[in-house]
Amino acid sequence: MPNPSFIDNTYFYYLRVFYEDTDAGGVVYHANYLKFYERARSEMMNTLGVRQQDLLAENFAFIVKSFSVDNIQAARFNSELVVKTRIKTLKKASIIFEQWIECDEQLINRAEVLVATINLAEMKPLRIPDYIYEELLRVC
Template sequence: MHAQNGVQPYAHRCRVYYEDTDAGGIVYYVNYLKFMERARTERLRDLGFAQSALVGEGLLFVVHSAEARYHAPARLDDELLVSAQVIELNRASLRFRQQVRRVVDDVLLCEGQFLVACVRADNLKPRAIPESLRTAFAEQADAGPAKAGE
């Protein structure tokens, strides 16, 4: 799970609980989206930005679009490693590439890309990502060149 520029992408560890599975003990497909959401949230927290504080500043991050591909099932009690790598940083949005891997054997279970928009909390209209957050992502060197004007 190395980024193309050699920097290890951020990864969040989690475990599969009974509530995450179907009757056969296999993770229900939509729960991978929850695991990836948690990894994005923890990525922000790791950079020093709690979502609760951002809401207090009048901004939200909302998923604009999601794409997921499923490769192999996770099962009850599996420990997972969920990456959250910013691959595109625009004026009012971030694009994340994410993978869910089983820790014990590093098997790729699910992967996807998510376009996350920064919006005003009061009217849900797009707004610029705060400069402090843009700088934090740039300093982590896991974003490609930012696209101007987007």
């Protein structure tokens, strides 16, 4: 499988469906798509040099505020998937991500994720630090 990378402001994250990802029917259990999307967003941030563990030490976190998902067709055990992620909207304290999953260039699933930024100590909204905002702006 290829390494994760950006192509035209879209981040490509590759994975294989493991047996543990499937339900009794041998297809990906619906909640696991959320895990796949989370992994892709996290790896995208890592690729941009944004280390979430460092942010946690500063009481800063990205949280999922809302999530909409549309299942198009089923992915199956041992399928090779690509999770594509791009920033739809970047604001000072939130990001809307467009994400979709393909198998053999066929759309499997798509989602829109609103991620907000908060101060963990106070659980209140917090602006995205400038250095992170600038990195995100580069790939919008």
